[in-house]
Amino acid sequence: MASSLRRIARLSLISRYTSTDGRWNTLRGLSTATDDLNSPNQCWTSNKPVNLFSAINQALHIALETDPRAYVFGEDVGFGGVFRCTTGLADRFGKRRVFNTPLCEQGIVGFAIGLAAMGNRAIAEIQFADYIFPAFDQIVNEAAKFRYRSGNQFNCGGLTIRAPYGAVGHGGHYHSQSPEAFFCHVPGIKVVIPRSPQQAKGLLLSCIRDPNPVVFFEPKWLYRLAVEEVPEQDFMLPLSEAEVIREGSDITLVGWGAQLSIMEQACVEAEKDGISCELIDLKTLIPWDKETVEASVNKTGRLLVSHEAPITGGFGAEISASIVERCFLRLEAPVARVCGLDTPFPLVFEPFYLPTKNKMLDAIKSTVNY
Amino acid sequence: MAQLTHRSANLLKPISAAVFATRGLTTASTTPITVETSLPFTGHKIDPPSRSVETTPQELLSFYRDMALMRRMEIAADSLYKAKLIRGFCHLYDGQEAVAVGMEAAITKKDCIITAYRDHCIYLGRGGTLLETFSELMGRKDGCSKGKGGSMHFYKKDSGFYGGHGIVGAQIPLGCGLAFAQKYNKEEHVTFAMYGDGAANQGQLFEALNMAALWDLPAILVCENNHYGMGTAEWRAAKSPAYYKRGDYVPGLKVDGMDAFAVKQACKFAKEHALKNGPIILEMDTYRYHGHSMSDPGSTYRTRDEITGVRQERDPIERIRKLILAHDLATEKELKDTEKEVRKEVDEAIAKAKESPLADPSELFTNVYVKGFGVESFGADRKEVRAVLP
Ligand SMILES: Cc1ncc(C[n+]2csc(CCOP(=O)(O)OP(=O)(O)O)c2C)c(N)n1
Ligand SMILES: [Mg+2]
Numbered sequence: 074m075a076s077s078l079r080r081i082a083r084l085s086l087i088s089r090y091t092s093t094d095g096r097w098n099t100l101r102g103l104s105t106a107t108d109d110l111n112s113p114n115q116c117w118t119s120n121k122p123v124n125l126f127s128a129i130n131q132a133l134h135i136a137l138e139t140d141p142r143a144y145v146f147g148e149d150v151g152f153g154g155v156f157r158c159t160t161g162l163a164d165r166f167g168k169r170r171v172f173n174t175p176l177c178e179q180g181i182v183g184f185a186i187g188l189a190a191m192g193n194r195a196i197a198e199i200q201f202a203d204y205i206f207p208a209f210d211q212i213v214n215e216a217a218k219f220r221y222r223s224g225n226q227f228n229c230g231g232l233t234i235r236a237p238y239g240a241v242g243h244g245g246h247y248h249s250q251s252p253e254a255f256f257c258h259v260p261g262i263k264v265v266i267p268r269s270p271q272q273a274k275g276l277l278l279s280c281i282r283d284p285n286p287v288v289f290f291e292p293k294w295l296y297r298l299a300v301e302e303v304p305e306q307d308f309m310l311p312l313s314e315a316e317v318i319r320e321g322s323d324i325t326l327v328g329w330g331a332q333l334s335i336m337e338q339a340c341v342e343a344e345k346d347g348i349s350c351e352l353i354d355l356k357t358l359i360p361w362d363k364e365t366v367e368a369s370v371n372k373t374g375r376l377l378v379s380h381e382a383p384i385t386g387g388f389g390a391e392i393s394a395s396i397v398e399r400c401f402l403r404l405e406a407p408v409a410r411v412c413g414l415d416t417p418f419p420l421v422f423e424p425f426y427l428p429t430k431n432k433m434l435d436a437i438k439s440t441v442n443y
Numbered sequence: 444m445a446q447l448t449h450r451s452a453n454l455l456k457p458i459s460a461a462v463f464a465t466r467g468l469t470t471a472s473t474t475p476i477t478v479e480t481s482l483p484f485t486g487h488k489i490d491p492p493s494r495s496v497e498t499t500p501q502e503l504l505s506f507y508r509d510m511a512l513m514r515r516m517e518i519a520a521d522s523l524y525k526a527k528l529i530r531g532f533c534h535l536y537d538g539q540e541a542v543a544v545g546m547e548a549a550i551t552k553k554d555c556i557i558t559a560y561r562d563h564c565i566y567l568g569r570g571g572t573l574l575e576t577f578s579e580l581m582g583r584k585d586g587c588s589k590g591k592g593g594s595m596h597f598y599k600k601d602s603g604f605y606g607g608h609g610i611v612g613a614q615i616p617l618g619c620g621l622a623f624a625q626k627y628n629k630e631e632h633v634t635f636a637m638y639g640d641g642a643a644n645q646g647q648l649f650e651a652l653n654m655a656a657l658w659d660l661p662a663i664l665v666c667e668n669n670h671y672g673m674g675t676a677e678w679r680a681a682k683s684p685a686y687y688k689r690g691d692y693v694p695g696l697k698v699d700g701m702d703a704f705a706v707k708q709a710c711k712f713a714k715e716h717a718l719k720n721g722p723i724i725l726e727m728d729t730y731r732y733h734g735h736s737m738s739d740p741g742s743t744y745r746t747r748d749e750i751t752g753v754r755q756e757r758d759p760i761e762r763i764r765k766l767i768l769a770h771d772l773a774t775e776k777e778l779k780d781t782e783k784e785v786r787k788e789v790d791e792a793i794a795k796a797k798e799s800p801l802a803d804p805s806e807l808f809t810n811v812y813v814k815g816f817g818v819e820s821f822g823a824d825r826k827e828v829r830a831v832l833p
Contacts, residue, residue, distance in 0.1 A: 149674050152744065175644035175680040176611055176672050204610065207645070243530035245593050247609035414807070420531050420593040421582035422807040 120302035125295045128270035128303045129158045129235075132277040133196065135307045137166045140194055142231075143281065145171045147181060147198030155200055156237055156296050182208035182234060186216050186286075189229035194281055202238035202290055203247045209255070216286040217261030230284035235277070237293035238266070239331050239381055240427060245420035251382040251413070253329075256288050257359045257391065263287040264358040265312060266330040269295070271303045275310030276356060283312060292331035299334075315362035317369065321351035323441055324375040327366055327392055329355045332379050332428065339433035348441050358388055366392065367399045374405040375440050379428050384412035406443030409436040472501035478766060480705035481757075487687050489694035489723070492712040496704040500772045502548065506703050507763045507778065510540040512785045513564040514760060516573060517733070519789050520563065520580055520594075524737045528797075529580045533594040536564040538732035541759035542667055543568040545706025546635060550714060552602035553630070557618045558637040560595035561667075561731075562607045565637070569604040571597065573792030574799075583799035590802035591810070603632075611672075612638060612645030615664065619655045622662035622722075633661040633717045635710070641672020643686050652690045652722065659721035663713045664690070666724060667700065669731045674744040687726035694720075700727030701757040730757065 123131070137143045145162055151173040153160035163171040174181050178199055185195035199205045205212070212234065220228035240249045256264045265280050265287055267273035273291065280287040292299075318333070319340055328336045333354055340350040351369050355361055370376050376396050378389035393408040411428040419426050477495050484491035517537040523529045536543070539561075546556070547568040558565050563576055571587055579586025580594055587597050588607070598606040605621060608614040618636025625632045638648065643666055655662040666686040670677050677684040687695030694716070698709040706727060713723045730753045734741025741750075754761075767773050 152674055155673070155738075173675055173679060176641040176675075177644050177646060179646055207610070207612075207647075245531035245595065247595070248532055416807055416811050419591070419807055421590055421802055422804060425804055425807050 119305050121305060122300050123270055123303045124297050125267075125270045125273050125291070125299045126156050126158050126297065128274040129277060129291060130160055130162075131303065131305070132274045132281075133159060133162055134165065135278060136194065136196065136281045137162065137170060139307060140282075142192065143170070143194035143196060144188060145196045145198070146174050146185075147235075148176055148200045149173060150198050154198060156293060158235070158291075158296075159198065178204055178207040179211055182211040183215065185232050185234070186211060186219065186229045189231035189286070190219065190227050192231065194231040194233070195229075196233045196235065196281055199234060199236040201248055201293075202236040202252050203250045205234070205236050205252060205288075208234075212256065212262065212286075212288065213259050217259045219261075219286075221261060228284070229286050232286040233277075233280045233283075233289055234287070235289045235291060237296070238290040239292050239294055240418075240423060241294050243420070243423065244418075246418055249418045249423070251290075251330075251380065253288075253290055253358055253380075254382055254386060254388045257388050260359075261286070263312060263360070264290070265356060266290045266292070266358065267356065268292070268330055268333045268354050269299050270301050272310060272354075272356070274303050275308050276312070278307065279309040279312050282309065287312075290330065294331045295334075310356075313357045313360050313362055315356060315365040316354045317351060317365065318354050319350065319352035321349035321373065323349045323373055324377060324437055325351045325353060325366065325369040325373045326377045326379065326433075326437075327353045327355055328379045329358065332381055335428070335430055336379055336433060338430045339437060342430065342434050343437045346438070348437060350437065355392075361392070363395055363399065366396060370396050370400045371403050374403055375409075375443075376400075376404070377409040377411060377433070377436055377440060379411040379433060381413045381428060383415045384410055385415050387412050406440045409440045411436045472504075473499050475499055476503070476770060478704050480699065480708060481702040481762070482699045482705070484705070484709065485687070485697040487685075487690075487695035487697075487724075488692075489696065489716070491696055492708055494708075496708045498704065500770070503763060503767050503770070503772060506544055506548070507760065507767060508781050508785065509544050509568075510703070510760045510763065511782055512573075512788065513537070513540045513543065513567055515782075515785050515789045516567065516576065517563065519793060520577075521733065521737070523577070523580065523793070529594065530582065531593040531595070532560070533580070533737045534561040534735065535733040536561050536731070538753070538759075539667060539669060539700065539727075539729045540564060541703040541762075542665075542700050542706055542727045542729055544759075545703040546665070546710045548703070548707040549710035550633070550635070553632045554714070555603040555605055555618075555621045555625070555632070555634040556637065557605040557608070557614045557621065557634065559608055559611065559614055559639060559642065561639075562595065562597045566597040566599060566604060566607075569599050569602045571599050571604075573789060574795050577793050577796035578799045581796055581799075582802055583796055584802055585796065585799040586802075589806060591806060612642040612647040614638065615642070615645075615648050616651040616654070618664070619651045619660055619662050622655065622660040622717075623658060626659075626661055631718060633663055633714050635663045635665050637665040637667055639672060640666060640668040640670060640677045640684070640686060641675065641680060643668075643689065644672075644680055648689075652693050652724075655722035656690075656693050661717040662722045663710070663717050664693075664722060664724045666726045667729055668726050669729050671731070671735070671744065673735045673739070676744065685726075687724050690722070690724045693722050693724055695724035695726060697726045697728065699757075700729030701753075701759045702762060703759060 150159045151163045181197050185197040188195040216229050238251050263285050267276045280289050326336050343350050378392050380387050389410045411433045414426050476498050480494045514537050517535040524533050543564040575587040582590040595609050596607040615636050615638050618634045622634040687697040699705045709725050716723050
């Protein structure tokens with residue numbers, strides 16, 4: 074019950090479309106404005122409503138199209154992947170550039186690092202973020218430190234690892250985890266998480282072209298559910314730049330990925346109680362945009378951070394610590410964290426585990442009334 | 444294997460004997476019969492065992508019944524999943540029943556089994572009940588993991604079933620640890636560590652093989668080769684799909700995994716070998732009828748003809764049925780009656796499981812650590828903020 078409510082919340086928040094004359098028109102709400110699209114060409118040829126997996130698919134098409142040294146591979150990727158993100162790529166670009174790997178995550182990432190070290194764009198898919206752990210060593214010890222320890226002779230900057238993360242309503246222990254914080258503890262890699270189809274496309278292209286290895290987590294709950302207008306052409310969104318997606322004056326809310334739609338729900342509800350919330354999408358977790366968050370907290374004097382991953386040691390703790398350092402005298406209440414619980418991701422208890430709208434609302438109120 | 448028919452006093456009656464009593468089987472049921480395995484075994488660095496397998500009418504009939512029960516259970520799980528009574532990821536075993544049944548016939552409950560997520564029938568083979576199975580599938584209190592594990596995480600400690608693992612390949616080195624403990628304790632028992640053809644490409648398998656061989660562990664690595672890892676055919680993922688040979692210095696045996704007697708013979712042979720000499724790989728050539736999991740229709744990467752072909756020519760239940768009829772151990776009608784019985788048992792177990800309450804929400808916080816160590820958390824309404832829960 075709770076999880077189906079959550080599902081509806083996600084749906085209504087990400088996509089703000091209404092059908093008139095049988096055509097989809099945008100009403101533009103939370104989801105991105107086209108203004109921050111950093112394209113050489115500001116006049117968009119066409120903006121079709123697409124879902125998140127199709128937006129990823131478009132980005133991968135463009136990445137392969139625009140760079141003959143780009144490769145896409147992973148388990149079942151040649152067939153389109155379990156979430157259809159790589160559909161059509163092998164047909165279009167051939168099996169030498171888009172291919173299936175055996176089931177061996179550590180090998181996949183190690184191979185990708187080597188490929189990238191030769192000056193290629195290695196775009197590796199890990200089927201679920203839950204399965205990235207066999208490759209953890211490769212990411213932490215090989216990818217992240219290659220440039221540093223070789224005194225800049227070598228690097229694997231062309232490496233992008235894509236992995237679907239997060240809850241889907243009933244995924245259970247090994248299809249729902251949000252492991253982003255583990256990777257945020259590793260200088261040398263970037264961690265990026267998009268919140269919507271348009272963001273996914275623009276950010277993924279930036280990650281692929283960024284000269285540093287990047288782990289890109291895709292909110293799998295939104296693959297089909299989130300639909301918004303996405304420019305068809307090539308565009309990039311800047312990394313390490315947070316975005317204020319809703320302005321407010323009483324409290325700052327910071328999140329990323331799928332959690333933002335839940336947070337926006339809470340903002341809307343809080344507004345009914347006269348609380349004005351400012352909502353920030355962090356987008357890049359490391360290196361993160363402290364200035365945007367700092368400026369916002371200096372304005373509101375209050376901060377709430379929310380993520381699906383367990384609260385202890387989550388990236389919310391880092392944000393909280395940094396903001397306390399920077400805004401100590403301005404803070405009017407302790408930083409609130411509404412996060413996953415300190416338990417393994419549960420199967421039947423998912424609605425209890427998740428940082429839901431009501432938990433957030435509760436925390437907003439107690440922070441504002443502190 | 445008769446224990447499979449005695450699983451739960453209220454739900455399951457030991458009916459094999461009763462059903463076939465008309466033919467005087469109760470008295471003759473232990474008279475040995477010799478059957479030939481469908482195919483010869485192929486050995487790698489080992490002389491394969493004989494194709495002649497000793498059995499009894501009783502065993503034949505219980506193989507039939509047990510596999511029919513497994514199949515019915517999996518079909519029922521499919522429906523429950525479609526009705527959204529089972530959530531999460533669910534992987535079915537129909538087609539592969541002969542592996543579970545044949546293996547159990549060769550070993551004891553003191554031997555250990557560890558497997559991946561396709562675990563319902565292995566659990567049943569270890570003596571689990573239908574009620575526990577369906578309860579677990581539906582997240583109920585009566586489930587074998589108190590409803591906390593779901594389809595992928597079945598366990599049964601009292602009969603050496605170490606589950607039920609979600610990360611492909613991760614269970615194999617665990618199996619070596621179990622085998623080491625068995626050897627260290629000077630138990631004459633072995634561990635069967637099961638994995639798929641897809642999992643066979645994980646590095647962990649090779650790490651496990653080396654340790655097992657280095658330390659002569661009584662570990663039997665069972666590769667259930669159903670020829671696909673999700674949508675990937677074995678040949679697309681493995682340079683050598685001869686999985687029984689991939690242990691290099693570890694001997695291996697290729698087994699027709701659709702023939703319960705071949706499986707039984709191979710497991711018996713492997714157990715003896717492992718206790719004396721250390722690890723061995725058994726590659727079970729088998730087939731899954733269902734898609735990989737419930738979201739896979741199972742027909743995009745293989746032809747319908749391939750599936751029907753296996754059903755017609757190699758089905759493990761059909762094979763036993765033919766043997767029973769050929770040895771005149773039961774009539775067609777009696778076998779049909781068994782199927783009906785099995786269907787009824789499954790239906791009754793589902794009805795009962797539906798009455799079992801959902802796992803209590805407080806269970807969310809239990810078993811994270813040893814009881815009493817505490818975990819700081821808060822409830823759904825954030826009311827128990829910072830409470831230390833048991
Ligand atoms: C480390 C890891 N990577 C990927 C997955 C996703 N996954 C689950 S099952 C599976 C295929 C496994 O195939 P196989 O070993 O042949 O076993 P089968 O499903 O055929 O029984 C994959 C890729 C996973 N669970 N764990
Ligand atoms: Mg397989």
